[in-house]
Amino acid sequence: MASRPKTAEPRPAPRLYLISPVLTDTTGFAPLLDAALDAADVAALLLRLATADEGTLIKRAKALAGPVQTRGVAVLLDGRPELVARARVDGVHATGLTAFADAVEQLKPDGIVGVGGLLSRHDAMLAAEQGADYLMFGEPDAHGTRPHFAVIEERVAWWAEVFESPCVGYAGAVEEVAPLVAAGADFVALGDWLWNDPAGLPATLGAVMQALRLPEATA
DSSP, X not given: OOOOOSSOOOOOXXXXXXXXXXXXXXXXXXXXXXXXXXXXXXXXXXXXXXXXXXXXXXXXXXXXXXXXXTTTOEEEEESOGGGXXXXXXXXXXXXXXXXXXXXXXXXXXXXXXXXXXXXXXXXXXXXXHTTOSEEEESOOOXXXXXXXXXXXXXXXXXXXXXXXXXXXXXXXXXXXXXXXXHHTOSEEEEOHHHHHOTTOHHHHHHHHHHHHOOXXXXX
């Protein structure tokens, strides 16, 4: 998840950042995940694991991470930087500056540390200064609440115009993907709604991939 180039070159189409449901049964989720990786260009997977003892969490993470990483997809844990090495994943996604600072201390310079839950522009700039590998805007909080989508678009556009660190825009529906692309997101995150969409995973991801294609990338 490298920084975007400083020179004004045509941007490649953003890639996908998939967010798993909160998992207790990795066996049941594995076929669905495999189908998603077959259907779309995925850069990263964020594993959200239901609360359990450390041994169980590591076992769950390993069950999914290995096959996904062989496809060239980075695997991140939702928090728990202390488990990264034992789970053999690539890094963590931290929520908020305090958790982010703790993850940076534990994992840098070798592991990926991304950050979300940024409440202000100032927080975003602080995270970038402290070495965030990416910043995520627009994801739901612990209660499922998100900012208004116009605010998310504005934040992504501001970041993409001014800063080099990659940004991930969270799309809460297929209809939000194209506006995030237009705003300048480097990656587009898809969460719970993707796995539960009534249209079915192949159709939904087909529509998402179509929305990701920038005019200059397909000309």
